[in-house]
Amino acid sequence: MLWTALLLPPGPDATPPTDDQLRGLAIWALHLSPRTAIAEDAVVMEVEASARLFGGKRALRDRVVLEAADLGVQAIAWSSTSLAALAFARAGRENGIRGALTALLDPLPMDTLSAVRPHRTTLSQLGCRTPGDVRALPRGGLSRRFDKQLLVALDQAYGLRPEVHVWVELPEAFKVRHELMARVEAAPALLFAARRLLFAARRLLLQMCAWLAARHAGITAFTLRWMHDAMRPRGADPGGELTIRTAAPMRDVEHLCRLLAEHLAKTTLQAPAGDLELEALDVQPLEEASKSLLPDTSRQGESLTLTLERIAARLGPEKVRRPVVREDHRVEWAQHWQQAPQPLPKRGTRRNRFPQPTFLLPEPLRLAMDGHLPMYQGTLQLLTGPHRIEGGWWHRVQVGEAQCTRNVARDYWVARSPHAGVLWVYLERLAKDQTAWYLHGAFA
Known part of the structure; x- marks a missing residue:
């Protein structure tokens, strides 16, 4: 297994990190490995299974070092056991996996293992200066003269006994x-x-x-x-x-x-x-984007959405607007302007089988009539239609002191003008004047 230890600096007067600081660091570490625990005054995580996910051990190491620096982590170390990784971090040595664990751990200072600290004076009088010196003492004498935790911690640090951790659980809210x-x-x-x-x-x-x-x-x-x-x-x-x-x-x-x-x-x-x-x-x-075998040049720069959010934060949300498409059959209300920082509405999969004009007039233009046919720069020839659109009874707007609805009932046609080209016209249904024709748009 591969373990990494993250060591926070001591507080004022050499006080250990607070529980809130360790908890916050552990929550951050959970996005790298679900096997994360708080061990003494540090956070440890088992990352053997995560290395491949993040592109290998070297890429994972670079990511941890880069991000942990902004969280105030003082030292980072790697080893095959969590206690050994913590000991290497306290000794200021990052790499605890290049070589045999015994050869790497034996020469470290003795107090890098927490279980040794209560007995440091006695062990020093016995001539011990390193974990290797302590481990070389007779085990029977160690077990009788010192507490059991000293031998257990030594065995766990050297990988001779399994380690037991209480894993940090991801909170439901942040x-x-x-x-x-x-x-x-x-x-x-x-x-x-x-x-x-x-x-x-x-x-x-x-x-x-x-x-x-x-x-x-x-x-x-x-x-x-x-x-x-x-x-x-x-x-x-x-x-x-x-x-x-x-x-x-x-x-x-x-x-x-x-x-x-x-x-x-x-x-x-x-x-x-x-x-x-x-x-x-x-x-x-959040939908994750799939990795690509080819370089994605479209994501190298900042997206338009992120740029608009920064501009809106600086100038005010009411100063930045963008067009948004709505699922509305009424073409003049199928697009509207909204403040840029607001979430975009979800778009459906509706497809229109009828032709849509390239250009829309700001307001429909009432057309003159030539008998029963509308006129615009000549009598219009109706090509395709009718395409019936009816809706908007729910759409209420304030006009002066009164409210009115934007309900429409129209039959749209594609028509040809002798001089203006292909147009988009409609017949107003349910109107008092049954010959109420309007020009609404034009095709390029």
Whole structure:
């Protein structure tokens, strides 16, 4: 088996990482391996079965090192047992798989194994400096003079006994709180902090995106909350919050960071912020894109949807609109404009067997008549039809102080004009004037 250990740095006054910090790191690790556990002051995960999924051990190692750095991980190590990986991480040695485990683990400092630390003074007086020295002592004497846990831990670290772990389970909802190491007085600093501290908002977003990856899901809304310092000015609120929405389900941490940065740049804090909280609001299943044998050049740049979201965050959602197709037989309402950050409606599979015009008039034009035939730059010749469209009784609009419906009852025809070409006309049904013909569009 292949294990990796993720070691967080100690807190102020050399205090170990908090339970919330370890829990957050473990949730992030679940998108890499379901066999993830909290072991002492670190997170360990068994990744033998995940290596092929992520492109091999080298690719998996590079990914873990890159992403874990943003989460504040101090050291990473790999070995064939979890306790050995943890010992290598404490010793600052990443590779614990290149060679025999005994030869690699024996020369490490003795206190890299937690079970040795309570007996460090006694073992030092016996001349032990490394795990190899401790292991060389007579087992009978060790079992009588020290507790049983020392021998068990040694055997488990060297792979002589099976290890027992309580696996971390993926929570049903994501809501994580993080205490800032320094108070923040400006909103942009919530996202862009010093490199050493690693900006806290990005750390929370990384954990959320990893949680989404483990659930094979994406998100269309999340909320970032900040809690003001207890010594806030009189009249200041206890905290504030910011809700971010996306047009489609996603878990792209880079885009979410850029989107959050645009909103935070326009936010003013009433008091210094001490804590952050990130909550996932709208989680939806995300369809994974299949891998391709050929390079996909269409995905190398930022998509139009992501670009529009960033522009809307900067200028305001009411300033950016895009056309959206609706499932509506009434052609003039089959397309409308909506705010860019809103989710796109799902499109059906309706197919129209009748010709559709290339150009539509803003408003249908009432046509003159030549007997029973309509006229437009000459008498029209009706080619195909009628194509009956009826609907819109549910569509109500406000006109002045009254409401009216957009119900239509029309028979459409494709017609030819002697001088204007092929046109799209309709006869208004159920009208007082039974000869109410209108020009609605033209074909290219």
